[in-house]
Amino acid sequence: MNIHSSPSFRPLYDQIKILITQSLIAGEWRPGDAIPSEIDLAARFKVSQGTVRKAIDELAAENILIRRQGKGTFVASHSQERASTRFLRIARDDGVAEYPTSKLLSVTRERAPEASASLLDLRTGASIFCIKRLLSFEGAPRIFDEIHVPAAAFKGLDDAMIRNYPGSLYSFFESHFGIAMIRAEEHIKAVKAGPIEAELLHVPQGQPLLRVDRVAFTYGDRPVEWRRGLCHTERFSYVTEMS
Amino acid sequence: MNIHSSPSFRPLYDQIKILITQSLIAGEWRPGDAIPSEIDLAARFKVSQGTVRKAIDELAAENILIRRQGKGTFVASHSQERASTRFLRIARDDGVAEYPTSKLLSVTRERAPEASASLLDLRTGASIFCIKRLLSFEGAPRIFDEIHVPAAAFKGLDDAMIRNYPGSLYSFFESHFGIAMIRAEEHIKAVKAGPIEAELLHVPQGQPLLRVDRVAFTYGDRPVEWRRGLCHTERFSYVTEMS
DNA sequence: TGTGTTATATCTTATATAAGTTATATGTTA
DNA sequence: TAACATATAACTTATATAAGATATAACACA
Numbered sequence: 001m002n003i004h005s006s007p008s009f010r011p012l013y014d015q016i017k018i019l020i021t022q023s024l025i026a027g028e029w030r031p032g033d034a035i036p037s038e039i040d041l042a043a044r045f046k047v048s049q050g051t052v053r054k055a056i057d058e059l060a061a062e063n064i065l066i067r068r069q070g071k072g073t074f075v076a077s078h079s080q081e082r083a084s085t086r087f088l089r090i091a092r093d094d095g096v097a098e099y100p101t102s103k104l105l106s107v108t109r110e111r112a113p114e115a116s117a118s119l120l121d122l123r124t125g126a127s128i129f130c131i132k133r134l135l136s137f138e139g140a141p142r143i144f145d146e147i148h149v150p151a152a153a154f155k156g157l158d159d160a161m162i163r164n165y166p167g168s169l170y171s172f173f174e175s176h177f178g179i180a181m182i183r184a185e186e187h188i189k190a191v192k193a194g195p196i197e198a199e200l201l202h203v204p205q206g207q208p209l210l211r212v213d214r215v216a217f218t219y220g221d222r223p224v225e226w227r228r229g230l231c232h233t234e235r236f237s238y239v240t241e242m243s
Numbered sequence: 244m245n246i247h248s249s250p251s252f253r254p255l256y257d258q259i260k261i262l263i264t265q266s267l268i269a270g271e272w273r274p275g276d277a278i279p280s281e282i283d284l285a286a287r288f289k290v291s292q293g294t295v296r297k298a299i300d301e302l303a304a305e306n307i308l309i310r311r312q313g314k315g316t317f318v319a320s321h322s323q324e325r326a327s328t329r330f331l332r333i334a335r336d337d338g339v340a341e342y343p344t345s346k347l348l349s350v351t352r353e354r355a356p357e358a359s360a361s362l363l364d365l366r367t368g369a370s371i372f373c374i375k376r377l378l379s380f381e382g383a384p385r386i387f388d389e390i391h392v393p394a395a396a397f398k399g400l401d402d403a404m405i406r407n408y409p410g411s412l413y414s415f416f417e418s419h420f421g422i423a424m425i426r427a428e429e430h431i432k433a434v435k436a437g438p439i440e441a442e443l444l445h446v447p448q449g450q451p452l453l454r455v456d457r458v459a460f461t462y463g464d465r466p467v468e469w470r471r472g473l474c475h476t477e478r479f480s481y482v483t484e485m486s
Numbered sequence: 487t488g489t490g491t492t493a494t495a496t497c498t499t500a501t502a503t504a505a506g507t508t509a510t511a512t513g514t515t516a
Numbered sequence: 517t518a519a520c521a522t523a524t525a526a527c528t529t530a531t532a533t534a535a536g537a538t539a540t541a542a543c544a545c546a
Contacts, residue, residue: 011530013532037494047533048532050532050533051531068495070539070541086485087485089485186485188431188481189481190433191451208433208434208452210453238432240428240429242332242429243305254496254498255497256497292500293500294497311506312506313506313507313527314508314528
């Protein structure tokens with residue numbers, strides 16, 4: 001009888017992955033930080049450098065860590081330049097890279113509706129913040145976002161904080177609340193513009209819009225954001241790849 | 244001065260990846276086949292097993308190869324059971340897994356319009372096959388597909404061949420023409436249903452539909468299929484994930 | 487300004503053991 | 517003998533360790 005016969009057997013590198021993830025959850029290393037070198041981690045976890053490397057390789061493949069030859073391994077951050085487009089899949093049809101400008105419409109405290117509550121593992125009626133904003137390309141409004149986050153995890157969030165923050169919303173969540181988004185699932189439908197979004201997006205009511213529902217997760221696959229984006233896709237597309 | 248200073252330097256494992264890909268392009272190993280064992284490949288390419296392993300690891304991560312412990316490493320195929328949903332991102336909202344039925348509408352030989360020709364690296368007016376079909380879930384039509392493939396690479400394709408084939412279209416392309424789709428890019432918009440698709444999908448004209456434009460690639464990143472799908476997303480969504 | 491030092495990740499090879507699969511040999515039983 | 521079960525062997529990939537050479541980056545120092 002050896003340890004591998006155990007039904008709960010996990011390879012060493014997988015256990016190392018979990019230990020690293022736990023340090024990320026605990027905030028021992030925060031987004032942007034360098035984590036210890038492979039050799040240091042190997043000593044700490046009492047395994048070989050190769051095993052640490054395999055664990056880091058997989059976390060890097062999941063975009064949770066970033067390796068830089070000669071420099072070290074870093075915790076992925078939305079504050080990095082090339083991270084700005086990581087979760088933004090709407091792009092111009094002509095291929096020109098353009099980052100949208102954001103206009104904050106409102107930040108309110110609400111009771112979570114059943115739909116977003118269940119996806120965020122909250123009780124219906126739990127306290128959430130509801131953020132509404134409008135994203136524009138070339139000055140033309142294209143995306144109307146409604147964003148729900150649990151109030152418990154985003155204590156003190158308000159209008160002014162977001163308005164004064166220069167970077168992306170996920171970068172803001174990271175720096176002010178220590179919550180890093182690492183993964184998201186999206187469900188997309190085509191819907192008719194209602195009166196509110198028609199006015200905001202400068203389209204007639206009934207105009208087809210892309211409705212993009214997202215749940216975003218932080219370390220340990222914990223859901224911490226629900227959002228619904230309504231997108232006017234004239235000269236823009238939602239771009240994705242599969243393999 | 245060592246070889247690594249060369250601007251065209253590629254690590255060994257990357258060169259092995261290219262050699263394996265070339266064998267796939269040449270048809271030495273076809274979808275579903277087992278490729279030689281790591282040890283055999285190491286001997287053939289005069290490198291260590293570890294280097295072959297790294298090359299195979301990356302190709303497996305790209306879903307080009309599939310590893311099976313104890314059995315061997317296989318060329319990914321659309322004829323495998325779990326491949327059926329690999330490129331189908333439309334799913335029921337209630338989470339029930341259901342594979343749509345396909346009704347073939349037409350197969351015609353056409354001159355490539357500028358739009359699909361340029362994406363397929365063809366001259367405008369080059370000969371293509373145009374396939375039209377309707378996909379239904381629970382008997383309800385949901386997706387109207389128009390598919391363009393270069394006639395040169397799909398010689399002899401016709402209506403009856405597709406109609407008699409039991410599996411998916413990509414499985415059909417593989418078995419009859421030796422062309423395996425390994426990657427695809429999609430651009431999605433919300434559009435109004437025109438008269439043709441309105442009738443086919445049983446929706447009123449003007450109904451919002453998802454328009455999904457796809458370019459699919461085979462080994463060596465060669466584009467070999469363009470398609471446009473018009474999707475009625477009532478009780479269905481386009482599902483995707485990002486990290 | 488340049489040059490060497492140091493620390494990092496990267497690449498490559500080598501070796502050993504574990505675990506999953508399959509075919510074959512060897513029993514055992516009807 | 518024939519059918520079936522079991523053990524064994526030979527293959528595969530998976531996991532883990534070790535060691536050395538190389539590429540990249542940062543820094544100290546002349």
